[in-house]
Amino acid sequence: MTSFDLIVVGLGVVGAACADAATEAGLRVVAIEPGGIGGGATAAAMGHLVAMDDDAAELALSRYSLALWEEFADLPQAQFSRCGTLWIARDERELGMIDAKITRLAAAGIAASRVDAAELARLEPALVDGLAGGMRVPADAVVYPPAIAQFLVDRALARGATLMQGRRVGALRKGGVVLDDGTILHGPTLLTTGCALGELLPQLTLRARKGHLVITDRYPSVVRHQLLELGYAASAHGSDTASVAFNVQPRPTGQLLVGSSREFDSTSAAASMPMVRRMLARAVEFLPGLRSLQALRIWTGFRPTTADGRPYLGPVPERQDLWVAAGHEGLGVTTALGSARLLVDQLLGRIPRLDPAPYLPARVWR
Amino acid sequence: MAERYDVLVCGAGPAGLAAAHAAASHGARVGLIDAQSRPGGQIWRHDLRFGAGRAARRAIAAATRGAQWLGGAQIVAAEPGELLVERAEGAAHLGYERLVIATGARELLLPFPGWTLPGVTGAGALQALVKQGWPIAGRRVVVAGTGPLLLAVAAGLRNHGARLLVILEQAPAPRVRRFAWGLAKTPRTAAQALRLRLELAGIPYRYGEFVEAAHGDGRLQSVSIRTPRGLAHLECEQLAVGYGLVPNVELAELLGCRLDRSGPHAAVATDARLRTSLPGVYAAGEARGVGGAAAARIEGRIAGLGACGQEAAAARLAGAQRGARRFAARVAGCFSLDRRLYALATPETIVCRCEDVPLGGLAGFDDGRAAKLATRCGMGACQGRICGDILAALGRYAQPAAAAPLFPVQLSTLSDP
Amino acid sequence: MNAGADVLLEVDGIPISVPDGANVAAAVARATQTFRRAVGGGLRGPLCGIGVCFECRVRIDARAHQRACMVLARPGMRVQTRG
Numbered sequence: 001m002t003s004f005d006l007i008v009v010g011l012g013v014v015g016a017a018c019a020d021a022a023t024e025a026g027l028r029v030v031a032i033e034p035g036g037i038g039g040g041a042t043a044a045a046m047g048h049l050v051a052m053d054d055d056a057a058e059l060a061l062s063r064y065s066l067a068l069w070e071e072f073a074d075l076p077q078a079q080f081s082r083c084g085t086l087w088i089a090r091d092e093r094e095l096g097m098i099d100a101k102i103t104r105l106a107a108a109g110i111a112a113s114r115v116d117a118a119e120l121a122r123l124e125p126a127l128v129d130g131l132a133g134g135m136r137v138p139a140d141a142v143v144y145p146p147a148i149a150q151f152l153v154d155r156a157l158a159r160g161a162t163l164m165q166g167r168r169v170g171a172l173r174k175g176g177v178v179l180d181d182g183t184i185l186h187g188p189t190l191l192t193t194g195c196a197l198g199e200l201l202p203q204l205t206l207r208a209r210k211g212h213l214v215i216t217d218r219y220p221s222v223v224r225h226q227l228l229e230l231g232y233a234a235s236a237h238g239s240d241t242a243s244v245a246f247n248v249q250p251r252p253t254g255q256l257l258v259g260s261s262r263e264f265d266s267t268s269a270a271a272s273m274p275m276v277r278r279m280l281a282r283a284v285e286f287l288p289g290l291r292s293l294q295a296l297r298i299w300t301g302f303r304p305t306t307a308d309g310r311p312y313l314g315p316v317p318e319r320q321d322l323w324v325a326a327g328h329e330g331l332g333v334t335t336a337l338g339s340a341r342l343l344v345d346q347l348l349g350r351i352p353r354l355d356p357a358p359y360l361p362a363r364v365w366r
Numbered sequence: 367m368a369e370r371y372d373v374l375v376c377g378a379g380p381a382g383l384a385a386a387h388a389a390a391s392h393g394a395r396v397g398l399i400d401a402q403s404r405p406g407g408q409i410w411r412h413d414l415r416f417g418a419g420r421a422a423r424r425a426i427a428a429a430t431r432g433a434q435w436l437g438g439a440q441i442v443a444a445e446p447g448e449l450l451v452e453r454a455e456g457a458a459h460l461g462y463e464r465l466v467i468a469t470g471a472r473e474l475l476l477p478f479p480g481w482t483l484p485g486v487t488g489a490g491a492l493q494a495l496v497k498q499g500w501p502i503a504g505r506r507v508v509v510a511g512t513g514p515l516l517l518a519v520a521a522g523l524r525n526h527g528a529r530l531l532v533i534l535e536q537a538p539a540p541r542v543r544r545f546a547w548g549l550a551k552t553p554r555t556a557a558q559a560l561r562l563r564l565e566l567a568g569i570p571y572r573y574g575e576f577v578e579a580a581h582g583d584g585r586l587q588s589v590s591i592r593t594p595r596g597l598a599h600l601e602c603e604q605l606a607v608g609y610g611l612v613p614n615v616e617l618a619e620l621l622g623c624r625l626d627r628s629g630p631h632a633a634v635a636t637d638a639r640l641r642t643s644l645p646g647v648y649a650a651g652e653a654r655g656v657g658g659a660a661a662a663r664i665e666g667r668i669a670g671l672g673a674c675g676q677e678a679a680a681a682r683l684a685g686a687q688r689g690a691r692r693f694a695a696r697v698a699g700c701f702s703l704d705r706r707l708y709a710l711a712t713p714e715t716i717v718c719r720c721e722d723v724p725l726g727g728l729a730g731f732d733d734g735r736a737a738k739l740a741t742r743c744g745m746g747a748c749q750g751r752i753c754g755d756i757l758a759a760l761g762r763y764a765q766p767a768a769a770a771p772l773f774p775v776q777l778s779t780l781s782d783p
Numbered sequence: 784m785n786a787g788a789d790v791l792l793e794v795d796g797i798p799i800s801v802p803d804g805a806n807v808a809a810a811v812a813r814a815t816q817t818f819r820r821a822v823g824g825g826l827r828g829p830l831c832g833i834g835v836c837f838e839c840r841v842r843i844d845a846r847a848h849q850r851a852c853m854v855l856a857r858p859g860m861r862v863q864t865r866g
Binding site for chain 2: 036038039043072146150204214216217251258270273276277280281283284290291293294295299308319329
Binding site: 401403408412415448472473475482483484485486487490491493494495498500501502513563574584585692716719721722746747748750752773774 | 809853
């Protein structure tokens with residue numbers, strides 16, 4: 001069979017969610033993945049389900065998606081851990097930003113509360129003294145993305161989807177795609193390739209934004225919440241120059257996952273020790289006890305990044321039956337489920353639950 | 367702390383010591399790095415009671431006379447021209463013009479039911495532990511596995527008062543006899559063999575036998591032995607079992623040196639002058655492929671001479687080096703592993719000890735990375751060395767790629783300037 | 784050779800004496816067979832003896848995950864296993 005209702009190109013967590021949502025809607029789906037399922041940015045990701053209020057459109061998509069993530073709270077392989085997020089204010093200026101953030105989150109139905117210095121120290125004794133306080137978002141959680149991607153693909157397969165693993169789409173063509181082995185597949189096509197989007201559709205700019213992560217040996221109870229400095233948002237939405245921001249996550253294993261860094265213009269997946277140094281130097285400013293912990297592994301990942309930071313979710317202009325769900329930067333896991341529903345709704349001509357305008361590829365199309 | 371050297375030698379076993387001595391004696395500023403607190407590597411590890419053998423003492427004295435001894439230093443990351451090492455006193459950045467990789471080898475530890483019980487160690491492992499004070503006097507020990515190493519281990523343990531119950535060589539008698547014949551051709555090794563035989567008089571040395579399972583409640587209490595005549599059982603406190611050696615290639619791989627992947631385990635690839643694919647980087651000894659101490663010493667010297675520009679002197683050793691490697695290859699041929707050793711593990715047998723992943727948990731995964739992401743196999747503190755060596759030996763997955771940090775490292779080593 | 788005095792330290796609160804130059808593994812082995820508990824709860828001790836396998840990890844003076852086979856025993860050390 002070479003004719004399908006939907007051809008899904010790429011099975012990271014976003015592609016997997018789309019294959020799952022499409023099969024749930026009754027579509028006959030084929031999914032093509034050259035490597036492992038959830039083996040790219042998905043495997044490198046922190047798996048943080050996080051509500052960030054900095055961009056209204058991202059917040060709307062996150063809110064929608066986070067509600068869908070609740071379905072996975074009891075799925076064993078998801079390793080869903082509701083540790084919550086604690087945003088940290090270093091000084092009174094940063095502390096002053098919090099009330100507005102709480103209001104924006106509340107308007108999106110996400111509970112958050114202000115934490116003063118004493119409460120911060122009580123909640124996280126390992127934090128350095130002298131921080132001003134912070135904001136706690138108790139519903140945020142951590143999941144294990146590769147297993148979720150696999151689960152979603154398995155669910156799609158159980159509904160009759162076809163999987164072509166180890167194959168790659170060589171080119172797009174009118175009415176479908178050509179694979180690297182010459183096979184032609186017919187049907188509407190959805191590109192969920194992550195950073196590789198430009199290989200098939202160079203008109204939609206996606207830049208690979210390299211990040212580093214360091215994971216420690218097991219040290220249960222050092223940290224309870226995912227900890228982020230408020231400056232993290234500035235790093236994420238910032239410009240081209242390389243940046244780091246404090247971000248530490250307690251894993252269900254008891255290991256600590258330490259980030260974060262962002263840089264463009266590095267295509268090498270090898271870790272950069274100077275960048276790691278910069279990132280960890282930042283981290284130990286907030287969590288001095290980290291210095292004496294054992295680091296087991298360092299890895300990198302590439303965040304697919306658009307110019308305005310929002311993903312492409314919707315039809316490709318000037319093409320018939322070509323769709324994109326890619327470019328999620330650091331919110332790929334958080335917004336995967338919502339992105340999939342939004343995309344499939346548009347595909348089927350259903351009224352989507354969110355206004356799709358902020359994410360349409362048309363917004364950048366020339 | 368930052369220091370610069372003309373030549374950095376990574377590893378202070380026979381190869382590294384020879385390299386350091388050769389380079390230093392020609393005027394190079396040499397740093398000799400080893401994670402252990404004393405030079406000697408594995409085979410020449412200092413014995414608390416008996417010291418080191420004469421060859422070891424001389425090599426150590428010669429090397430440390432001219433080279434800067436950088437002991438207790440674990441290399442954790444590498445960039446061209448600079449190594450990041452971790453020492454008790456903090457991190458150090460060591461710059462170099464030339465590098466000699468003499469990182470040696472580790473034991474191949476194959477899984478079998480009960481292998482995770484306290485009391486089960488590698489063969490060289492128990493020797494290493496005992497040399498550093500492990501209480502072995504009066505304890506019943508079974509030495510098993512393969513190769514001449516078993517005899518050296520058994521002799522060493524006996525000298526420390528262990529009750530050696532038996533030495534189990536998995537190779538069948540005809541091949542071991544062929545090895546013994548081969549020894550007779552070189553006077554020095556024949557004398558060594560004779561001395562060992564005499565030391566071990568009275569201890570059964572069985573051929574074609576191997577440990578099939580270990581038993582005990584929270585610690586080793588007995589082993590099951592597969593013999594040509596059926597299954598035997600022995601009570602014991604320690605099982606020292608080793609099935610050969612695996613080159614430590616991770617530093618070379620991290621630097622970008624090409625590896626020789628012709629066998630189940632990778633080795634550092636070099637040309638005839640022991641240059642790796644990276645300019646200015648040499649490799650010598652077991653890291654190039656298991657070849658024994660004699661080959662390691664010659665190769666260390668060749669690499670050390672090469673690293674300080676003494677090409678002619680290095681070239682004069684080529685014949686001896688080839689001869690030593692030929693001898694080692696003949697030895698290896700005698701001790702190739704019985705196929706049954708790769709099939710002792712059951713689906714319940716733990717393969718990844720760091721993360722408790724049983725062999726059965728890996729069923730259905732075509733490649734190591736997919737298996738790792740799904741099961742955590744290889745995500746633990748040993749960074750996939752132990753399980754990776756096993757799965758490569760079993761033909762399941764290639765060894766995982768090396769990455770920084772080369773060993774678990776204190777975070778401050780990575781965060782501090 | 785072994786020139787120094789014996790080293791006195793503590794393993795799980797038990798006073799232990801080892802020769803000067805011995806590693807922490809030698810000290811632990813005089814107190815217990817168990818160095819640590821695996822993820823699944825199984826008891827573990829050293830396997831490779833040379834710092835590769837990490838099965839001999841113990842807590843030394845409040846620092847966790849130290850390889851007992853790679854650390855020299857020093858006077859007054861407090862070693863804790865997870866046995």
